[in-house]
Amino acid sequence: MSSSPYFSLAVLFVAALAFGLGPLGLAWLWARFYSPRKPNPTKNSIYECGLVSKGDAWVRFRPAYYLYAIIFLIFDVEAVFLLPFAVAFSGLSAAACIAMLVFVLLLVEGLAWAWAKGILTWA
Amino acid sequence: MDENLKIELGKQGIVVTTLQELYNWGRRSSVWPMNFGLACCAIEMIATTMARYDLARFGAEVFRPSPRQADLMIISGTVTKKMAPQVVRLYNQMAEPRYVIAMGACAISGGPFKQGYNVLKGIDRYIPVDVHIPGCPPRPEALLQAFIALQKKIDGQHLTGEDRPRFLDAEAQGEFPVPEQGEHDLVPTSNKGVWPIKIQGLGTRD
Known part of the structure; x- marks a missing residue:
């Protein structure tokens, strides 16, 4: 058996398992003898900064929020590009102006699409 | 184990310890x-954690x-x-073993605002406090000293026996009642289990 090329691998596998499970088992044993459980309703309630918790922690977030956030992010970044564009505007070549125009119009088209889809209406 | 024997063995390069000491x-x-x-003392607490005083050393x-x-x-x-019920609830939500340091004159007695109708005259009316630090506010060194005092207290706790701490006692309750806002004051005005504090050799303090 020890002649098998996979023998050392098996030994390492068992050692790795013991390395992980050993401390967990010891901690479990320790908790069993030296850490009596004291649950109570206050302790088990949902954490809400010390206030009495209301409802469940598993609340739903509307996907509309994420679409709204992504659109905001895109135009936030666009503003970063628009500022140097405006500062250097008088010294720009026609090609640079057209490139910038394409960039802005693409984003405007995206905004028009989102508007037509009704994403901007919070309902 | 005998302390002197332990020191002698230590000189020979042999370290002896107990499970309790390790724990x-x-x-x-x-x-x-x-x-x-909660208030201005928190600024000193924050300073204690920063590079100059460095609570991380402990x-x-x-x-x-x-x-x-x-x-x-x-x-x-x-x-x-207004805040006391939240503080007591947070204390209840902490996992055992849990310790409390009351930092500054306000936390231990109400301090300069003791006469105020809205101020609790010391948090030890509701939860057991391990270390009290006077001062308004206490300097970071004072908080460090309180922390070292707490470490000494933890060091001296026994795993077994009659004098073992509350968290090791399966019979002891883990819940401290959260006070509620009454018409004129918090209801109840103190937790009879922890207040008045019993000081050894002095009876009770009111």
């Missing part, structure tokens, strides 16, 4: 305070934003009657 050493070297400040730099992961509650500042 307490581990606990006192990794006390995680709760990320929680293994307590990990301020946890949730009571589930914290061992130590530093009551840093004035506890108003």
Whole structure:
């Protein structure tokens, strides 16, 4: 058996398992003898900064929020590009102006699409 | 084990210890305070954690934003009657063993605002406090000293026997009643289990 090329691998596998499970088992044993459980309703309630918790922690977030956030992010970044564009505007070549125009119009088209889809209406 | 024998063995390069000593050493070297400040004392508490005073030297730099992961509650500042129920509830939500340092004159007695109708005259009316620090506010060195005092206390706790701490006693209750806002004051005005404080050799303090 020890002649098998996979023998050392098996030994390492068992050692790795013991390395992980050993401390967990010891901690479990320790908790069993030296850490009596004291649950109570206050302790088990949902954490809400010390206030009495209301409802469940598993609340739903509307996907509309994420679409709204992504659109905001895109135009936030666009503003970063628009500022140097405006500062250097008088010294720009026609090609640079057209490139910038394409960039802005693409984003405007995206905004028009989102508007037509009704994403901007919070309902 | 005899202390002298232990020192003699230590000179020969043999380290002797007990499970209890190891356990307490581990606990006192990794006390995680709760990320929680009430008033001006909290600024001193924050200063204590920063580079100049460096609470991390004592293994307590990990301020946890949730009571589930914290061992130590530093009551840093004035506890108003509006805030007291929240403080007691947070204490209840901490996992055992849990410790409390009452930092500053307000936390231990109401301090300069003792006459105020809205100020609790010391948090030890509702929860057991391990270390009291006077001062308004106490300097970071005072908080460090309180922390070292707490470490000494943890070091001296026994795993078994009659004098073992409350968290090791399966019979002892883990819940401390959360007061409610009454018509004129908090109801009840104190937790009879922890107040008045019993000081050994002095009877009770009112």
